[in-house]
Amino acid sequence: MPNTLLILPGDGIGPEVMAEVRRVIDWFGAKRGLDFDVSEDLVGGCAYDAHGAPLSDAAMEKAQAVDAVLLGAVGGPKWDNLDFKDKPERGLLRLRKEMDLFANLRPAQCFDALADFSSLKRDLVSGLDMMIVRELTSGVYFGEPRGVSKEGNERVGINTHRYTESEIARVARSAFELARKRQNRVCSMEKRNVMEAGILWHDVVQEVHDSEYPDVELTHMLADAGGMQIVRAPKQFDVILTDNLFGDMLSDVAAMLTGSLGMLPSASLGAPMENGRPKALYEPVHGSAPDIAGQGKANPIACILSFAMALRYSFDEGANADLLEGVVQKVLGDGVRTGDLMGPEGGTPVSTSEMGDAILAALDAAA
Numbered sequence: 001m002p003n004t005l006l007i008l009p010g011d012g013i014g015p016e017v018m019a020e021v022r023r024v025i026d027w028f029g030a031k032r033g034l035d036f037d038v039s040e041d042l043v044g045g046c047a048y049d050a051h052g053a054p055l056s057d058a059a060m061e062k063a064q065a066v067d068a069v070l071l072g073a074v075g076g077p078k079w080d081n082l083d084f085k086d087k088p089e090r091g092l093l094r095l096r097k098e099m100d101l102f103a104n105l106r107p108a109q110c111f112d113a114l115a116d117f118s119s120l121k122r123d124l125v126s127g128l129d130m131m132i133v134r135e136l137t138s139g140v141y142f143g144e145p146r147g148v149s150k151e152g153n154e155r156v157g158i159n160t161h162r163y164t165e166s167e168i169a170r171v172a173r174s175a176f177e178l179a180r181k182r183q184n185r186v187c188s189m190e191k192r193n194v195m196e197a198g199i200l201w202h203d204v205v206q207e208v209h210d211s212e213y214p215d216v217e218l219t220h221m222l223a224d225a226g227g228m229q230i231v232r233a234p235k236q237f238d239v240i241l242t243d244n245l246f247g248d249m250l251s252d253v254a255a256m257l258t259g260s261l262g263m264l265p266s267a268s269l270g271a272p273m274e275n276g277r278p279k280a281l282y283e284p285v286h287g288s289a290p291d292i293a294g295q296g297k298a299n300p301i302a303c304i305l306s307f308a309m310a311l312r313y314s315f316d317e318g319a320n321a322d323l324l325e326g327v328v329q330k331v332l333g334d335g336v337r338t339g340d341l342m343g344p345e346g347g348t349p350v351s352t353s354e355m356g357d358a359i360l361a362a363l364d365a366a367a
């Protein structure tokens with residue numbers, strides 16, 4: 001049976017970077033015998049333009065049925081003033097919520113060839129390999145009550161930070177399981193000094209640790225201090241476990257340590273399906289980059305590495321994932337750079353499709 005893959009290129013640079021991923025998928029089909037049944041649909045502003053909603057019910061149903069979803073990016077100035085429920089970002093949030101993708105894995109790895117492009121000194125980042133595990137289906141993103149209403153003569157905006165014990169426990173298990181395959185260390189981040197939900201987060205993570213994962217080293221940090229430590233000495237971390245909102249911010253901070261937002265992939269995983277594979281969506285951490293969209297300048301590496309994560313976590317193709325990741329390192333080591341990877345010394349950037357060409361040529365050479 002072929003592996004099924006739903007591709008949702010989305011808006012802005014999404015379709016540009018996804019076009020390069022399609023070439024990579026085709027390469028693995030032709031040269032490594034990986035048989036993918038690929039379908040494509042709309043998400044984000046383009047879906048709103050076509051159907052009046054940022055994700056159609058038909059696309060949602062397809063996403064629920066496939067082995068893995070690969071998403072480009074959503075959003076852009078054209079849709080900034082839509083009603084809240086119609087905004088492109090709501091399409092992505094619907095996918096995460098309805099597929100129950102509670103564990104968002106965001107690796108921040110610094111490739112040696114890029115250590116000088118980080119905003120931190122080379123020594124602080126070279127060899128960096130940390131994994132942020134962000135809770136993705138609860139917390140202040142989804143808590144009720146929410147909305148803007150009237151209180152006397154003024155408007156009040158309300159969002160609710162809410163976590164149940166079971167929501168904390170399941171994402172904690174994901175983090176501990178991952179840690180066992182890495183350096184066996186988890187640092188959990190919350191704000192237990194000011195939030196009751198932070199106290200519960202701390203206590204549940206500790207309980208899951210003590211009863212099920214006593215062999216893993218667990219530490220706790222307040223999330224603000226954690227942000228400071230990520231910038232001060234990032235290599236102290238192996239797995240960072242945190243909630244939806246803190247994870248959103250800390251993963252963008254971690255992204256810059258690696259040189260560019262255009263480099264970072266992510267996997268969003270849920271519970272196992274009937275075939276034993278987790279429900280899964282893979283996407284770059286970056287957005288639709290309206291400032292460079294349509295110009296062939298986008299770096300496709302984050303999206304290509306998201307496909308590598310799909311090979312590893314959905315298709316049990318760890319060796320092919322290693323091959324693809326190794327080839328990306330090789331190409332960067334050879335000095336092939338999109339505009340976002342230009343250091344202070346400058347140089348001539350390649351286009352999105354030229355980066356794709358270089359990666360395909362390196363795949364041919366490596367295979």
Ligand code: NAD
Nearest residue numbers: 073074075076261262285286287288289291292298299340
């Ligand atoms: P962004 O990630 O789109 O862009 C931030 C900066 O990084 C820009 O200067 C952009 O040019 C650069 N950049 C991002 N990806 C790049 C790549 N692959 N290659 C080269 N440069 C790259 O973030 P933003 O500007 O804050 O948001 C723009 C839109 O994207 C908003 O509508 C936002 O909601 C949306 N967004 C979507 C996602 C998603 O789809 N998962 C994630 C973040 C933001």
Ligand code: IPM
Nearest residue numbers: 075089090092093248285287
């Ligand atoms: C991300 C993005 C999303 C988030 C938006 C686009 C909904 O910033 O994936 O990091 O806030 O989760």
Ligand code: MN
Nearest residue numbers: 248249252285
């Ligand atoms: Mn974000």
